[in-house]
Amino acid sequence: MATACREPGSIPGDVAVVDRSLEPVHGDAVVALLNNDPICKRLCLREKNVILQSENSKYPDRHVLEGDDLSIWGVITYTVRSHGN
Amino acid sequence: MAIKPDPVFALIDCNSFYASCERVFRPDLAKVPIVVLSNNDGCVIARSYDAKPHVKMGEPYFQIKHRLEKLGIVAFSSNYALYGDMSERVMSLIEAMVPAVEVYSIDESFADLTGIADVSAMGRKIRSRIFQCTGIPVGVGIAHTKTLAKLANHTAKRLQAQTGGVVNLCGDFEGDWVLRNTALSEVWGVGRKMTAHLEAMGIRTAMDLAKADPWTLRKKFSIVIEKTARELAGTHCLELDEPDPPKQEICCSRMFGNRLTELAPIKEAVATYMMRASEKLRAQKSYCKKVRVSIRTGMFNPDEAKYAKGVVVTLPYPTDDVRLLTRAAVDALDHVFQPGFKYSKAEVLLLDLRQPGEFSDDLFAVNQPAEASRVMAVLDEINGRWGRGTLRAASVPRNPDWGMRREMMSQSYTTQMQQLWQVSCR
Numbered sequence: 001m002a003t004a005c006r007e008p009g010s011i012p013g014d015v016a017v018v019d020r021s022l023e024p025v026h027g028d029a030v031v032a033l034l035n036n037d038p039i040c041k042r043l044c045l046r047e048k049n050v051i052l053q054s055e056n057s058k059y060p061d062r063h064v065l066e067g068d069d070l071s072i073w074g075v076i077t078y079t080v081r082s083h084g085n
Numbered sequence: 086m087a088i089k090p091d092p093v094f095a096l097i098d099c100n101s102f103y104a105s106c107e108r109v110f111r112p113d114l115a116k117v118p119i120v121v122l123s124n125n126d127g128c129v130i131a132r133s134y135d136a137k138p139h140v141k142m143g144e145p146y147f148q149i150k151h152r153l154e155k156l157g158i159v160a161f162s163s164n165y166a167l168y169g170d171m172s173e174r175v176m177s178l179i180e181a182m183v184p185a186v187e188v189y190s191i192d193e194s195f196a197d198l199t200g201i202a203d204v205s206a207m208g209r210k211i212r213s214r215i216f217q218c219t220g221i222p223v224g225v226g227i228a229h230t231k232t233l234a235k236l237a238n239h240t241a242k243r244l245q246a247q248t249g250g251v252v253n254l255c256g257d258f259e260g261d262w263v264l265r266n267t268a269l270s271e272v273w274g275v276g277r278k279m280t281a282h283l284e285a286m287g288i289r290t291a292m293d294l295a296k297a298d299p300w301t302l303r304k305k306f307s308i309v310i311e312k313t314a315r316e317l318a319g320t321h322c323l324e325l326d327e328p329d330p331p332k333q334e335i336c337c338s339r340m341f342g343n344r345l346t347e348l349a350p351i352k353e354a355v356a357t358y359m360m361r362a363s364e365k366l367r368a369q370k371s372y373c374k375k376v377r378v379s380i381r382t383g384m385f386n387p388d389e390a391k392y393a394k395g396v397v398v399t400l401p402y403p404t405d406d407v408r409l410l411t412r413a414a415v416d417a418l419d420h421v422f423q424p425g426f427k428y429s430k431a432e433v434l435l436l437d438l439r440q441p442g443e444f445s446d447d448l449f450a451v452n453q454p455a456e457a458s459r460v461m462a463v464l465d466e467i468n469g470r471w472g473r474g475t476l477r478a479a480s481v482p483r484n485p486d487w488g489m490r491r492e493m494m495s496q497s498y499t500t501q502m503q504q505l506w507q508v509s510c511r
Contacts (some may be wrong), residue, residue: 015505021218031508034456036112054510071114073220 011083016040018074029076034062035069040076092257092321093198093227096234097179097211100222100242102192103131106171107161108500110219110506118158119170122146125340125378125490162491174219182211187325195231197325208251228254231323232316235273236263236291264317274313282306291317332369337362338432341487344383345428350487351380352415356480358433359414363407364473366435367465372403372453374437378408378417383429385507394421395432400450403439405461410435411478 016031026032028044031038039041041052041062050064064070097107103121108114118136120129128145136158140149147162153160172191180186185197192434196211208225215223224245226238233254236481240263241252254260269280272291282305288294295317302313312322337358345351355378366373379395398413414433467476474481 014501016508020220021214033112033369036115036504038112038508040508 005013014040015080015082016076017078017080020074022075022077024072024075031076033069033073035048038073043072047055090200091255093201093204093229094231094234094325095183095196095198095204095208095211096189096226096231097194097215098238099175099192100224101131101133102172102221103161103163103168104133104136105221106168107164107495108133109171110495114159118156119161120153120158121161121163122493123163125342126160126492127340130163134487136350160493162494164495164497166497166500167495168329170497171219171221174499175215175221175223178213178215178218182214183207185325186248194259194310195234195325198227203288204255205251205253208253209249212250222250226254227252228260229319230316230321231325232273232313233260233319236267236271236317239267239271254271260319261292264295265290267291269294272313272317274309279306279310289442295319300510305480323385332365332371333438335362335365335369335371335435336432336440337365338434339489340430340431341428342490343487345487346424346426348418348422348424350485351422351428351431353480353482353485354431354487355414355433356411356433356478357482359411359487360407360477360481361476362433362435363405364468367405367461368439371438371440372405373400373410373435374403374439375399375411375435377418377434377436378414378421378432379434380418380421380428380431382426388425392423392426392428394423396420397436403437404453404457406453406457407461407464407478409457411480415480427498 018031022028024043026043026044028043030041030043032041032043034052039052041054042049044053044061050070052062052079053066056059107119107121116135118139119133120136120140121131122128123130126146128143129140129149130142132140132142139152139156139158150160151489152158168191175188175192176188176194179194180198183196183198187195189195195504198207198323201207204227208227212223212225215221224238224241226234226241227234228234237252237254241250244252252263253258254263268289269275269283269289269291270277272294274282275294283289283294286297288297294314297314299311299314302314317323337360339354339356341350341354345354359376361460375397377395377397381393381395382391383389384391384393396417398415398417400409404410464476469473474483496506498504
């Protein structure tokens with residue numbers, strides 16, 4: 001399925017292609033549901049910790065904490081860039 | 086010599102399909118009850134599981150609007166573009182996993198699991214794969230006949246927690262329990278009237294029907310109920326993809342988005358409905374000899390004057406030509422329209438359908454000119470390739486004023502590039 005994803009480090013309006021059939025692994029770009037809020041991040045699994053990383057240094061990493069509810073909606077396989085035409 | 090394995094059928098159906106589709110792209114509504122409304126935001130046609138205790142199927146939206154707001158139940162207009170696409174995804178996934186599939190409706194399909202070693206495991210695999218790939222929850226019923234598979238599926242739905250949404254009736258013990266504990270009215274193919282007839286004969290449960298004498302049933306009622314009884318007893322009579330007999334009548338009928346008082350927009354509406362009806366006619370390769378056109382005012386408002394009239398037009402020859410059909414229907418309106426009323430609905434009904442080559446008792450019967458058939462073929466090909474309505478009669482408007490009300494429609498997340506799900510990366 002395709003999702004419009006304003007991924008930092010990319011131009012706003014990029015389209016992300018999301019594949020729900022893939023099992024998410026460390027390093028994957030994903031659409032995650034953090035407390036039911038959808039966001040595009042890179043999945044970082046460090047020992048028992050889950051960190052949702054941004055590509056853009058403007059946005060801090062988001063550590064997933066005890067009280068948080070996290071599920072992965074799908075894995076981003078490609079992004080398509082619009083050149084404004 | 087190899088023994089042919091017993092046939093095994095699965096019935097896979099989506100739970101609260103329209104509501105589930107809406108929830109896929111609204112994770113914020115995972116625990117919020119939702120309902121989906123019919124065309125024109127008229128009445129409730131789908132409810133999520135948690136909305137069921139509060140809302141009845143078919144309740145008119147205007148009557149329950151306040152109740153929904155008070156209970157925090159969210160209403161959606163029906164988004165068929167989304168549901169159709171999600172349905173295709175679900176069906177493709179099933180087709181990739183099993184030997185053969187019959188798509189029965191937008192949210193149900195039968196699958197042939199004959200020869201598969203562990204059918205319960207396959208049922209669970211189907212359920213989890215569909216949920217993973219699409220977010221749509223489904224129930225799976227498995228049995229040796231289609232009728233029993235439907236019953237199994239119904240049980241899976243009723244007893245979600247205990248069964249995990251997958252029920253296999255191929256074993257005798259489970260099969261007997263379900264038959265004894267299922268009311269007649271739940272059996273596929275047994276309607277209210279038939280239930281009353283059967284109860285009069287002392288047949289009350291699915292088990293009673295399975296044990297009834299099939300020959301008696303056939304003599305008293307029809308071969309259809311006989312097959313149902315045999316299927317309940319475990320003998321399969323219905324194959325995957327039983328061909329549907331072509332429909333005897335084709336109807337296209339819609340309420341207008343707002344009341345119409347002039348003849349001109351009503352003619353546009355009827356031309357549009359005829360376009361749709363004639364597509365269905367050509368799709369089943371039938372010709373039609375009679376058309377019935379009817380219009381009516383609202384029937385429930387005591388302050389509105391009521392009027393309803395229809396007329397039947399006989400065509401010069403059996404035809405599938407949308408131009409001829411539209412002209413006949415639109416001209417007929419001159420005979421039923423009366424000024425001074427607020428019309429709410431029109432209906433186009435194609436009657437006296439014939440299949441090509443059917444024997445006609447009229448020696449001087451005229452046939453549709455070959456040229457017309459060729460034009461229709463081209464019309465359908467163009468509309469098939471470029472979208473319905475690309476090529477249409479001049480009387481069918483592109484964006485009618487009387488078009489459907491759909492105030493709470495979700496985005497077409499999967500079919501329109503401009504309506505994709507927007508996700509941020511803050």
